[in-house]
Amino acid sequence: MLAFALLATSVVMPSLVGLLSVDLGNDLGFGDAGLGAAVSAFWLVTAIAAPLAGRWVDARGWPVGACVGALLTAAGLATCALLVHSWLGLLVVLAVSGIGYAFCSPTSNILVVAVVPPRRQASILGFKQTAPPLLMATAGATLPALAHAHGWRWAVALGLLLPVGVLVGVRRLLATGVPVRSARPSAGVAAPVPDGLPTPEPAAPLRALPVVVAAGLGTLSVATVTGFAVFTLVSVDVAPVRAAAVVAVGSLAAVLARVAAGRFLDSRPVEDLAPVLVVMGLAALALAMVATGTFGSAGGDGVWRALVVAGVALSLVTAWTWPALLLLMVVRRARGPGAASGLLQLGSGIGSAVGPVGFGLLSGAGSRGWAWLVMTAATALAMVLVARAGRPVRAVVAAEG
Numbered sequence: 001m002l003a004f005a006l007l008a009t010s011v012v013m014p015s016l017v018g019l020l021s022v023d024l025g026n027d028l029g030f031g032d033a034g035l036g037a038a039v040s041a042f043w044l045v046t047a048i049a050a051p052l053a054g055r056w057v058d059a060r061g062w063p064v065g066a067c068v069g070a071l072l073t074a075a076g077l078a079t080c081a082l083l084v085h086s087w088l089g090l091l092v093v094l095a096v097s098g099i100g101y102a103f104c105s106p107t108s109n110i111l112v113v114a115v116v117p118p119r120r121q122a123s124i125l126g127f128k129q130t131a132p133p134l135l136m137a138t139a140g141a142t143l144p145a146l147a148h149a150h151g152w153r154w155a156v157a158l159g160l161l162l163p164v165g166v167l168v169g170v171r172r173l174l175a176t177g178v179p180v181r182s183a184r185p186s187a188g189v190a191a192p193v194p195d196g197l198p199t200p201e202p203a204a205p206l207r208a209l210p211v212v213v214a215a216g217l218g219t220l221s222v223a224t225v226t227g228f229a230v231f232t233l234v235s236v237d238v239a240p241v242r243a244a245a246v247v248a249v250g251s252l253a254a255v256l257a258r259v260a261a262g263r264f265l266d267s268r269p270v271e272d273l274a275p276v277l278v279v280m281g282l283a284a285l286a287l288a289m290v291a292t293g294t295f296g297s298a299g300g301d302g303v304w305r306a307l308v309v310a311g312v313a314l315s316l317v318t319a320w321t322w323p324a325l326l327l328l329m330v331v332r333r334a335r336g337p338g339a340a341s342g343l344l345q346l347g348s349g350i351g352s353a354v355g356p357v358g359f360g361l362l363s364g365a366g367s368r369g370w371a372w373l374v375m376t377a378a379t380a381l382a383m384v385l386v387a388r389a390g391r392p393v394r395a396v397v398a399a400e401g
Contacts, residue, residue, distance in 0.1 A: 002169040003108040003124070006066055008131035009073050009162040010104035013080070013097040014042050015132065016159055017090070018227040019139055019247065022240050023152040030087040032231060032368075036360025038091045039227045040353040043219075045098030046105075047349025053099075054106035054342025061180030062111040066170045069103030070163035076100060081157040098349075104166075106341040109331055114179045119266065122328055126262015129324035130255040135162075136226070136316070137255065140248030144241055208343065210389035211330065215323070215347035218280065218382035220355035221287055221375045222319045222348075227356045229312050232290065232368055236297040236305045246309055250316030257321045265328055273386060276325035280383040283318035284376050286311050291372035319379075323348065326386065351378075 017024060021035055030038070057065030076097035084090050108128055116124045143155040174180075229250075233243035261275065268275070289311030296304030330340050355375070362371035 002066070002166065002173055003111045003128045004131045005162060005166050005169055006069065006104045006108040006111070006131075007128055008135045009070055009166050010101040010108070011132045012073060012135065012159045012162050013076055013094055013100075014039050014223075014226060015136055015139060016143070016156055017094065019136070019143055019230065019244060020147050020152045020155055021227070021230055022234065023144075023147045024090065027152065028085070028087045028090060031360075032228070032363045033357075033360035034087050035227060035231070036356035036358070038087065038094050038356075039223060040355070040357040041091050041095040042098040042101070043223055043349050043352030043356075045095045045349075046101045047346050047353060049099050049102035050106060050345035050349055051339070051342035053102040054345070055339045057103065057107050057110055058339055062107050062114060063170050063174055063180055065103045065107030065110065066166055069100045069105075069107060070166040070170075072100030073097055073104065074160055074163035077156060077159045077163070081153045081160075102342075102345070105345060109327070109341045113331065121331075122265040123259075123262045125328050125331065126258050126260075126265065126324065129262070129327065130258040132251075132320060134251065134255045136251035137248045140244040140251060144244040148241070210385040211326070212343065212347035214382040214385035214389065215326065215344050216351035216354075216382075217378045217385070218283075218326075219323060219348040219351035220358070220378045221283060221315065222323060223352035223355040224359045224371075224375050225312070225315045225319050228359055228363075228368075229316065232294065232372075233308065233312060235368060236294065236308050238305065238309065246313055247316065250313035251320065253313070254317045254320035257317050258324050261321060261325055262328065265325070273329065273389075276322055276329060277383055277387055279318050279322040279325060280379060280386065283315065283322055284379040284383065286314035286318050287372055287376040287379060290315060291369050291376055294367070294372055295369035 017035070017039060025031060025035065028034075053065070076093050080090065080093045084093055109125070112121060112124050112128060139155075143158070146158075147155040229247050230240065230243045233246055234240055238246070257279075261279075264275065265272075289307055291311075293304045293307030293309075293311055297308060327341065327344060330344050359371045359375065362374060
């Protein structure tokens with residue numbers, strides 16, 4: 001549960017900003033481009049800090065990483081609730097909060113690898129990865145109404161419950177005497193599998209460059225769905241509270257998908273990339289639905305609005321699920337889970353930084369439909385790169401020769 005709370009803490013700032021975007025935009029005076037730039041600042045800082053933070057926590061143990069990440073996130077939430085009165089202030093707070101993510105996210109993986117038996121790690125990692133969509137589902141069902149009644153600052157302040165819970169959880173877990181560092185075999189050694197399954201051949205690490213680039217391209221859609229789902233739904237005449245409810249339902253479905261994915265991977269060979277490729281393909285299809293419905297909704301037909309609603313819900317499920325699957329693949333093959341998580345976050349952080357600001361600029365220059373179409377193409381290309389990353393080196397050389 002502590003790893004779950006850590007991951008939820010890591011994304012609480014951008015999640016709340018996305019869910020409360022209408023109230024924040026009205027109060028602080030920004031639109032699509034301003035929202036995109038602010039959310040991008042969070043992910044850009046994360047991309048820079050995560051590789052270093054992951055290695056640092058690998059060396060010092062998960063308790064240090066958990067406390068540093070929780071304290072940074074708490075400081076960001078408190079500052080936002082009490083002191084932010086402009087778009088620039090929001091951007092600065094999100095940027096600093098990105099350092100908190102850089103510590104919390106790799107630390108959550110190190111914690112699982114340190115205390116969970118290898119045969120159950122995929123299931124537990126899959127459960128842990130349900131934290132962001134579950135946070136979106138819970139917050140989406142409650143906080144917009146609270147913000148409407150009492151102001152967005154009270155809604156942001158409630159987010160402080162997460163980092164405070166992490167600090168309490170660290171103290172209690174340490175009292176049980178659990179290991180503070182992970183002990184992993186050398187790269188290329190296969191992880192143990194459940195009893196009754198054949199022992200796989202040693203699994204080589206995924207090819208780093210295609211994975212990093214794929215993570216960057218694919219998370220364009222993740223950050224965009226998180227930040228712009230409510231704005232997009234409202235633009236096709238869905239009421240803000242109902243739009244938040246759609247996000248909540250889609251996020252809750254993503255929770256179930258991530259748990260099921262983790263359990264499924266525990267029964268599969270370490271080198272099997274088929275699950276992540278299938279989910280990435282569905283994510284591209286869902287984003288295409290949003291783009292098509294957004295284009296068609298200009299005519300006022302309710303069918304196009306329904307397509308946008310369905311596409312957003314499916315995008316939340318698939319866009320939240322496939323990065324979790326890719327992370328499982330990378331961590332299961334890695335010698336240092338913190339370093340591997342940080343390297344993956346380098347790509348996904350850059351993608352998350354470019355995605356919202358790029359979406360905002362495309363939306364301002366043309367239309368939201370074109371912006372969603374670009375996200376569709378990026379996800380499709382990411383799927384191709386992940387497939388390439390899992391190919392044996394000899395096969396890649398032969399294909400290029």
